[in-house]
Amino acid sequence: MLHVVGMGVSHPxxxxxxxxxxxxxVGTTAEWxxxxxxxxxxxxxxxxxxxxxxxxxxxxxxxxxxxxTPTQMGVNAARMAMERAGVKPEQIGMVIANCCTPCQTAPxxxxxxxxxLGLKVKAFDVFxxxxxxxLHIDLLNSFREDKLPEFTLCVSTAALTQHVNYNDRxxxxxxxxxxxxxxxxxxxxxKLKVLDSLFHADPTRSQAVVxxxxxxxxxxxxxxxxxxxxxxxxxIRAIEEKFEIDWNRDVFIGHQANLTxxxxxxxxxxxxxxxxxxxVTHIGNQAGASAPAVLAMHWDQIKPxxxxxVAVVGAGLSWGSIVFEAV
Amino acid sequence: MASFPLIFTRRIxxxxxxxxxxANPxxxxxxxxxxxxxLGxxxxxxxxxxxxxxxxxxxxxxxxxxxxxxxPHEASKVATESPTDxxxxxxxxxxxxxxxxxxxxxxxxxESSTPFQSTPSEAQRVGEKLGIKVxxxxxxxxxxxxxxxxxxxxxxxxxxxxxxxxxIVTHAPTTRANYADGxxxxxxxxxxxxxxxxxxxxxxxxxxxxxxxxxxxxxxxxxxDSYVHANFDRKTLSVLTEMQKKTLSDAMKRCSxxxxxxxxxxxxxxxTLANQEINGVHLSAAMLLSEHRESGxxxxxxxxxxxxxNWGKFKAGETIICTYAGAGLxxxxxxxxVMEG
Numbered sequence: 001m002l003h004v005v006g007m008g009v010s011h012p013x014x015x016x017x018x019x020x021x022x023x024x025x026v027g028t029t030a031e032w033x034x035x036x037x038x039x040x041x042x043x044x045x046x047x048x049x050x051x052x053x054x055x056x057x058x059x060x061x062x063x064x065x066x067x068x069t070p071t072q073m074g075v076n077a078a079r080m081a082m083e084r085a086g087v088k089p090e091q092i093g094m095v096i097a098n099c100c101t102p103c104q105t106a107p108x109x110x111x112x113x114x115x116x117l118g119l120k121v122k123a124f125d126v127f128x129x130x131x132x133x134x135l136h137i138d139l140l141n142s143f144r145e146d147k148l149p150e151f152t153l154c155v156s157t158a159a160l161t162q163h164v165n166y167n168d169r170x171x172x173x174x175x176x177x178x179x180x181x182x183x184x185x186x187x188x189x190x191k192l193k194v195l196d197s198l199f200h201a202d203p204t205r206s207q208a209v210v211x212x213x214x215x216x217x218x219x220x221x222x223x224x225x226x227x228x229x230x231x232x233x234x235x236i237r238a239i240e241e242k243f244e245i246d247w248n249r250d251v252f253i254g255h256q257a258n259l260t261x262x263x264x265x266x267x268x269x270x271x272x273x274x275x276x277x278x279x280v281t282h283i284g285n286q287a288g289a290s291a292p293a294v295l296a297m298h299w300d301q302i303k304p305x306x307x308x309x310v311a312v313v314g315a316g317l318s319w320g321s322i323v324f325e326a327v
Numbered sequence: 328m329a330s331f332p333l334i335f336t337r338r339i340x341x342x343x344x345x346x347x348x349x350a351n352p353x354x355x356x357x358x359x360x361x362x363x364x365x366l367g368x369x370x371x372x373x374x375x376x377x378x379x380x381x382x383x384x385x386x387x388x389x390x391x392x393x394x395x396x397x398x399p400h401e402a403s404k405v406a407t408e409s410p411t412d413x414x415x416x417x418x419x420x421x422x423x424x425x426x427x428x429x430x431x432x433x434x435x436x437x438e439s440s441t442p443f444q445s446t447p448s449e450a451q452r453v454g455e456k457l458g459i460k461v462x463x464x465x466x467x468x469x470x471x472x473x474x475x476x477x478x479x480x481x482x483x484x485x486x487x488x489x490x491x492x493x494x495i496v497t498h499a500p501t502t503r504a505n506y507a508d509g510x511x512x513x514x515x516x517x518x519x520x521x522x523x524x525x526x527x528x529x530x531x532x533x534x535x536x537x538x539x540x541x542x543x544x545x546x547x548x549x550x551x552d553s554y555v556h557a558n559f560d561r562k563t564l565s566v567l568t569e570m571q572k573k574t575l576s577d578a579m580k581r582c583s584x585x586x587x588x589x590x591x592x593x594x595x596x597x598x599t600l601a602n603q604e605i606n607g608v609h610l611s612a613a614m615l616l617s618e619h620r621e622s623g624x625x626x627x628x629x630x631x632x633x634x635x636x637n638w639g640k641f642k643a644g645e646t647i648i649c650t651y652a653g654a655g656l657x658x659x660x661x662x663x664x665v666m667e668g
Binding site (some may be wrong): 060063095097099100101102103105106107110111112114115120122123124125127128129135142143144147148159199200201202203204205206207208210211212213216275292315316317318 | 403439453455460463466482487539541550553626654
């Protein structure tokens with residue numbers, strides 16, 4: 001049985017608020033963003049002056065002036081996770097990672113993070129962008145027990161604001177930068193026990209959400225939004241059929257794409273706002289770090305016996321779910 | 328040393344390789360071209376020791392001649408093929424050899440060190456070209472299906488290994504090579520390869536073992552930065568050559584095959600292994616399978632591409648050791664038993 005024994009997050013500190021985006025004069029208003037997307041601020045590794053003056057038309061320049069790299073955020077999140085788990089770096093037996101915006105396409109992000117932590121273990125990327133929390137848990141849940149190290153460090157990190165075209169009125173409102181980390185063990189009990197996991201994909205729609213290696217993010221917004229809401233609802237329904245879920249006790253965490261979409265999902269399933277955990281309103285969409293960051297930021301609020309349902313949909317198009325039970 | 332009887336091998340080989348494919352770009356950079364654009368001294372230095380005469384590229388030769396690829400992020404705009412195109416071609420060959428249709432694939436695992444898009448994953452891009460809706464994600468450490476994907480699949484409970492897992496790898500390192508200076512331009516070549524792997528069906532090769540390792544303190548040996556040239560230099564060559572020998576030595580210690588039934592696939596980047604001695608075993612030219620002379624160093628697609636190129640040449644009962652060392656510093660090996668001639 002797999003357990004999550006510790007989680008961590010890392011975010012940059014520069015805030016892009018809705019007034020800033022309105023002042024860029026690209027056809028959006030603070031009111032529109034709040035009403036349609038529900039995000040108030042998003043955290044970025046980019047200086048506001050840079051965004052204001054260049055609109056990030058050349059992402060190659062963004063990398064040079066960013067305050068943090070995805071690797072640095074990943075390392076910070078990993079350190080927090082290890083501290084919370086009471087695990088020393090030398091106890092980590094394997095590192096897997098996910099990064100939508102790597103500064104280097106080789107070595108792997110996992111290798112960079114493991115190297116910065118001073119680890120000498122196997123490290124490789126397991127990558128699917130946004131739904132990676134479900135993918136990592138599902139993959140590790142499939143290991144032979146004798147093959148899984150005592151502690152595996154999983155990290156998802158991305159700096160999507162470095163790939164946003166700030167002349168586009170929608171994309172700038174969505175993205176934030178950040179990293180999340182989670183430490184998993186099949187040998188040591190932890191705060192969260194994994195009851196179930198699932199990962200799937202529809203690659204025929206892989207071009208619906210794209211980050212160009214050297215260029216900007218782009219997506220078929222409406223199609224992706226509609227699919228995300230429908231698919232997340234399907235995932236939750238399947239979990240409700242399989243497990244005894246009480247939305248007055250149990251908690252839902254979705255992919256942090258935008259608050260409007262999340263509210264459509266929670267209203268459909270009758271999930272009260274008190275048991276809908278999110279952070280998108282003040283951090284933005286942090287890609288694969290989104291859902292695990294929410295869980296990490298609510299770590300001390302998890303109550304024994306509570307189920308935490310994570311259902312995430314994103315690039316690939318791919319999707320997945322995890323059912324945790326708090327121990 | 329006795330080799331494994333085939334029946335015993337079937338039982339101890341959980342994974343089987345049912346099909347393998349490879350793909351090279353249409354365009355080719357030969358040594359004459361490199362000399363013409365000012366890299367004559369590099370050609371002179373390395374052509375004898377490496378044996379490389381050509382390497383494939385997705386870049387137009389005119390573009391290389393005129394710009395020397397000084398701005399790598401322009402390369403993807405002029406490329407005549409994409410890494411995904413190459414991967415799709417390799418996958419198609421692998422599926423055909425495995426005797427399965429794309430619709431029978433249950434999972435795609437991918438890797439690319441030079442993707443044109445950092446999102447979605449290479450596996451998902453290939454899935455789109457195949458027109459299938461299956462779990463698809465990248466497992467990447469610049470170590471490819473051999474050794475990384477086989478190593479990972481070997482860690483899973485047998486019932487969790489997909490019935491038909493398509494493992495793809497594709498690299499276009501010429502898009503990150505500096506054709507004005509340095510030795511990367513001589514060594515790096517583009518290429519893709521693919522395997523169809525199963526734990527439920529037997530195939531041409533039984534996977535006896537697959538080991539993946541990395542030396543994180545040597546990460547700087549070879550790096551592919553998103554915006555600048557790859558740092559392939561003489562130190563890279565030297566380190567990769569040594570790691571190649573180390574991982575081959577490790578594999579040979581774990582392998583009980585007689586030398587006469589042993590074949591070795593190694594990315595002989597810097598110099599040939601022929602007539603060298605590893606673990607007291609003399610490596611004859613006949614034991615070594617490598618076409619890097621015509622494709623250059625295609626990173627982690629190399630071992631699988633060689634397996635695919637020699638598909639019809641293996642005899643039942645032979646043992647194949649495939650080794651690889653590359654960026655990461657990732658290295659590893661796989662020991663395969665030929666089940667069918």
